[in-house]
Amino acid sequence: MTRASSRRPGPPTRTERGIPEATVARLPVYLRALTALSDSGIATASSEDLATAAGVNSAKLRKDLSYLGSYGTRGVGYDVEYLRYQIAREIGVTQDWAVVIVGIGNLGHALANYSGFGTRGFRIVALLDADPALVGERIGDMEVRDFAELEDIVEADRVSIGVITTPAGPAQEVCDRLVAAGVTSILNFAPVVLSVPDGVDIRKVDLSIELQILAYHEQRKSGEVALPQVPELPATNGLTPDLPAVGGGVGA
Amino acid sequence: MTRASSRRPGPPTRTERGIPEATVARLPVYLRALTALSDSGIATASSEDLATAAGVNSAKLRKDLSYLGSYGTRGVGYDVEYLRYQIAREIGVTQDWAVVIVGIGNLGHALANYSGFGTRGFRIVALLDADPALVGERIGDMEVRDFAELEDIVEADRVSIGVITTPAGPAQEVCDRLVAAGVTSILNFAPVVLSVPDGVDIRKVDLSIELQILAYHEQRKSGEVALPQVPELPATNGLTPDLPAVGGGVGA
DNA sequence: AGGAGCTTGTGAACGTGAGAACAAAATCGG
DNA sequence: CCGATTTTGTTCTCACGTTCACAAGCTCCT
Structure with missing residues (x-):
């Protein structure tokens, strides 16, 4: 993300509509979850319900939503249609x-x-x-x-x-x-x-980056701790050893 | 990411081959950058060179690489082929x-x-x-x-x-x-x-999530601060107001 | 009307990640 | 052989993100 951030140093600075990037990335997920609930005819949902549908925990969801404003009702939950519209507006998908x-x-x-x-x-x-x-x-x-x-x-x-x-x-x-x-x-x-x-x-x-991240985790499942400790390469630094070929995926 | 994390509470715990997730996500990028350098016939690269090629800053790159071990040479830089192999091995793409x-x-x-x-x-x-x-x-x-x-x-x-x-x-x-x-x-x-x-x-x-994230930022470029402050919805909570239709992208 | 029971919104603690800065180690020139 | 120069590896500090825990606020039942 390359944005000309005009943020003064001061304290946490959450004023001036500054929604944390991590939250922005989750808003579309909430939007989709709300749409699904709406399609199921559900009119109201608690943060717990929503969190489950969105695959996050409810505290995070509540905090995320709190950046947009107070759109819930204590003791009740969130009105699905209303919240959906508010999130859509915040993201900017109410326009084309x-x-x-x-x-x-x-x-x-x-x-x-x-x-x-x-x-x-x-x-x-x-x-x-x-x-x-x-x-x-x-x-x-x-x-x-x-x-x-x-x-x-x-x-x-x-x-x-x-x-x-x-x-x-x-x-x-x-x-x-x-x-x-x-x-x-x-x-x-x-x-x-x-x-x-x-x-x-x-x-x-x-x-290919996504696959490689999966491969990394996959590698330490099967063996667990059993990493293939391979050619530590002698101190002949500067010379290029004869290593197995590996690609980085610049598939032009 | 859903991993059965077996991490004891103690201090930062970076031992036992625990590479931070953020670093893991960048290793494939470094791998690709190294492959590109290698294809250009470059045998050695400094952290600065690599960082530029990978689109990160050099301090971050050095710290990331340090989790894998000490594969560079002070005053010189990194041997491209060697580092490439080490990263590939760490990720697990030396096997199929x-x-x-x-x-x-x-x-x-x-x-x-x-x-x-x-x-x-x-x-x-x-x-x-x-x-x-x-x-x-x-x-x-x-x-x-x-x-x-x-x-x-x-x-x-x-x-x-x-x-x-x-x-x-x-x-x-x-x-x-x-x-x-x-x-x-x-x-x-x-x-x-x-x-x-x-x-x-x-x-x-x-x-569609990626597009929506872009839309969010796009929205506050043109207008800047000029957010469309729309229907604050009266206190008729519980009733579903007549809002414009918006989709969440559950395109089944 | 009043209390019991939920659920939100948020303050505070904690953990992770990013970046600056510097000491350690290697090369190179004289 | 020694000092200047370069560049890594690492430490420290700060910012960001996540989670806990709870007070505030709403509804419902008696």
Whole structure:
């Protein structure tokens, strides 16, 4: 997260609508839980109920909600519809956000079709790719357009969110173009670290990193304590030993 | 992350190979950065170089690496190949992990084709779906198999990692089957909170949550301080007011 | 009306993570 | 061989996040 944080040093400073980042990341989960409860016809829920549905503990949930205001009723709980609306408003999904997807490979394809994407609050306004072979292809009710049209589209549709689903190689360049065109939030699926100027938010979704984190924990389950203590490499520092090949996943 | 943590209360307890979770989450990033440096023919890198490549600050990187051991050389830096191997070993990607993907919709399709998935360290051994219409379809060099074969496959191929790319509806049931079959790590793409027993790790990748987090920050950029202070809802608590519809993204 | 029973909102304690700063160790030049 | 220089490994401090525990506040029953 790259935000120009204008926070004075003083005490905990929770005034001025400063909701902790960890809380912000959970609000969408609460929103989904509330929607599920609502769909089940449940009108009121306690923090305990909500916490269970959201997979957190109730103290955390209450504290999170308290940053938004006092929307519950002691002795009763929370009104599901009301709280849902308040959270949605706080997150900003009561309005529609225009989104462009850049890079229509396998993943871009999947996202373009992903109905859950159309979670109210987001609207895909364009699918872009630089490959002429892809331009013009129809996906659902949209047509792939040339990446060169980016600037026009961003301006015309007031696009503020860009999704990068290109390979690692062109990702930074695409990112720069997005930023230059006026996009101020980026969701990056390419396996690279993108750099953006202050004021632009960027989030990353990385499959192979998630798998590797799982692998780490998996490794110490089976053996438990039985780590493969391998080549400690003699003091021949400076020379590159003959080590097994391992990849880091820069799958361009 | 749901791990049966066997940690005694005492002091900071960093002994016994306890690497902080935050560090574990960054190791794959370092691994990728090292691979990139290696591919560029760079044999040695300072913490500063590495930190830049990984998008973190150098103090953090050095501290992270120090949990693994003393693999650098003061005054010089880190041997790229050597460090890469050490990190790969620590993560556990020097061995191969068998992976099954359950739910071959758009996303499952994309993941099956995703070459970066085959990042050395992971091997997809089966694509599963319960829909008879999909079973038998060829994707790349694999064939979609019936979900009913799960147990046999997990046992035969010693599968420890499962990826869930089904809709929200069947996700928990699929999860339970995976766990019952012996899978102990799960990567969940379905927009639901899955519950798993202790000892099973679960990680979640959720597109709409990421977008909503971006939207939150986006909302307070344009207006800045100009939050739409809307219906404070009168004290008619208990009644459900007529609010605009908002979704939480339970796109089953 | 009043007390019993819940459930929220929050203050305080605790644990984890981040960053600054520096001592220890290695190289290099003279 | 020694001092200057570089860069790691680590200590210390501060900020952030989580959890506990409880007072405040609401409803319901008698």
